[in-house]
Amino acid sequence: MPTLQKTALRPLATELEFTRVYRENRDVHPAIREWRCLEVLLPAFFQAMKPGDLFAGRIRHPLCGFSTQPGGFGYYCHEAAIRNVLESSPADAALREHVEAMLAFWRVENTTAKTRAAYPPWVSQALPVDSLAIVHPAYPLYRLGGTQLDYGRLLALGIPGMKAEVSRNFEGAEGGEAALGEALCGCLDLLADVARRYAGEIRDAGSAMGEVRSLAEALESLPNRPPRTFREAAQLFWLASWAAGSWNYGRLDEVLGPFLARDLDAGLLDEAAATDLLVSLWKLMDATVPCWDARIIVGGKGRENEEAGDRFALLAMEATRRARVIVPQLTLRFHDGQNPALMAKALDVLAEGVTFPMLYNDEVNIPAAAKAMGISEAEAVEYLPFGCGEYMLWKKGFATPSGAINLAKCLEIALNDGRCPISGKVMGPRTGEAASFASFEDLWRAYAAQVEYSVAALTAQEKIEYDTLGREAPCLFTTLLTDDCLSRRKAALRGGVRYLAGTLETYGNTDVADALTAIRAAVFENKTETMESLLTAMGNDWEEAEGLRKHLLALPKYGNDDDVADAMAARVHDHVCGFTRDQAAAVGLAYYLVVVINNSMNVALGKMVGALPDGRKAGDPLANGNNPVAGRDRQGVTAFLNSLVKLRTDHHAGAVQNMKFSKSMFTAHRPKLEALLSGYFAAGGAQAMLTVVNRGDLEAAMRGPEKWGHLMVRVGGFSARFVELPNDVQRHILERTLNE
């Protein structure tokens, strides 16, 4: 096995060798080809430990390779990055020639290119761009995300047991099935090799690695028997997750809890040492996984090892409190009758300004997920929020978010007969000039048509993407760690996984609702404005139309428990969620559902949308998740929460709610915070991401107090809202809010 040091000597050595092996095996069975590629890839992928690591498993993604998502999509090749390496390497004509040949080869052979090549014309027409930097209403995203794999079986059986399990299931297999079985066993050997190599590196480093010597013993045992301790189990989990390229981890309390409880009860570990191990694992995640992944779920219904799971959950939250890192995105599922210590600990941790755990209400989410996904509640017990909040089914389903739609852009082009007013390009069906709309319903139909056009294409795209990757490679580790694949003798994407599904990221939902409420009032009901004059003012980004803008801003907005504004939000929500859900059958997905999630896309996509009829200025960020547009919820937190629960939860796969509270809510006013949350959750609240107002918020509020209308001024008997106060008083209150 080549060591890290050797590969680092020659630039692009791994990439060139990987390409050579791929080409050599181009025409053999895809399972065998992937196995042989992994033989090159895995040793180069796993990197040496760093001082302080209590687990082995740092990683580096080669610039050309195979991955489900983390390195790239399927067989991938990052040409620009490779050219950067070439330019900074000493001139070497032979190398250059090899690399150019490699780049030319992958340009057509990479899985993303093959996916795009498989689009029928109507899909290509609706989804012409892949770059999120180019203005368009809809984008395909290339990845096999949404896997949260079954580590439980691997940890129970160990590597040798898992090989036996594969052999048992593939006994008597012939042809392609036999190839798959052989490759699955082969990739388990590769995993064993990784463990052995790390053990060797630790031994070679001698005393320099200090206390991790016991880790060497753990790593040495992994190729030979099932893990016996928490440390061995967590180590095997970590290596397997990276081998599979799956960076959302599912119910780790179920998987690791029993190992932890056994070690604690046997005196092999105390809680402090166990927390140290988790902190180290958390830091490894933080060093290797991007901020919107690394979900770990604790708590919730349907756990077989509930008591041990609770012990893991409490230590996991403590590790999150101590580690102070961006990921993992620790997530607490809760339900009536759950050990109350879990929620109490969660609020304690959140009070310290950590943004985790995120809270998920099983009482709402299980029935909602069952209905949305079309499965039984018994199966829906295994719903798990993925990266940004897309619900998946643990071990049994993939629902990769493979598309994004900018609903605000859809409305913008609906107001311009399918044309983007910024670029002048036609980006959707010609739905008529807005000035010709006789009623609000005409406008609604135009908007809906723009959305439906993109959603239908994105649904088809999702299935094409799965099918293409499935033809290219079985994704061996994913197949190995997904329910049903072994017993069905099928690769995950070729009939192995039980629920092959999809999700669609939607952005600008709330902005569209507020815009439609405003335009209906101003143009069609009160007739204070004509469509032409409104469009002109928007085109000028409200220049010399400040009065009109103020008037529009003063109309009802979602988030204030206002029946008119909230009903429009519900209409927009029901339309996109319902239409999307109904597309799955047409393309053969188990389900295809909207998600309303939380990441930085609301900012990036907002930059591509001009002024909107609700008074929004061109380029402003879109609303975050299911939240009101920033600063527009001004009736207090109960009104905000009441608005949130008016949006149905049973026809989509997750919507994210952010809530910011001052520190004093978690301390002096803790019972009131708990009452707010329990009132919200009892009324149908699905989810909450709670954060404490922090220094960054203060600075943001100084720059733009208008975005902070929701901040409460907490002084008894005092009549004022934050936004009504003069600047110096706002500053003063913000400072006090921070320090409370």
Added chain:
Amino acid sequence: MGIVFDLQRSALQDGPGIRTTVFLKGCPMRCRWCHNPESWELEPQSAVSGDPPRTWGREWSVEEVMAVVRKDRRFHQVSGGGMTLSGGEPTRQADFCLALLEAARGEGIHTCLDTCGCFPSNLLDRLLRFVDLFLYDLKATGEERHRELTGIPASVPLTNLEAILERGGKVLLRCPMVPGVNDFEEHFSAIAALSRKHPGITGIEILPYHRSGESKWAELGMDAPDLGAREPEEGQKKAWEASLQRLGALRWKIL
């Protein structure tokens, strides 16, 4: 019908739990530190500046107010909260005030009355019937000092307070504390004595002076009086704490 100048949902410091606070216009006192000077006049008012100038107060029906209050019932219930009438001095619009209290009580909503204690004694019967908890201001001690600071002598609110307590009313005493203006030994002493005398005083909140309302004076075209007071520092609050302890006050806290 009555004149309401603000309605705050999810108020956290106007009584127990999560509350809906309704601010009624009109006040007989003219406290020099007032943070709601827009409440003084009974009639709706406009600011003298601003584009457009703000207005305070419009006519609301009892049903209109209750429709908003009802929206947060579930939060009132889980938190032990309810409706708080504040102002101004809510009893200045006595009929409207009583009608709101009666309506809330009729729907099983917990009621608080945030009062300065300056109201005719003939309201007492009905207030006691509909108010679950009085948030009762005790602004200063000494007949003349109280008059100087608020325009009303101390005996007026004190008499009503004693009457409420003697007849079994529940009171949360609220004491705005302005350094150098009313934070004197005799005031702390009076607070302590009241707390020992009346078990009906369920708690005492010392409300440290804050200047957040000062800008509203200018908006109304008035000069905020120069109290020569600063917002109290931690050390000042510690001194208040020491006084309350030394004088044997019960059930108090400094917010």
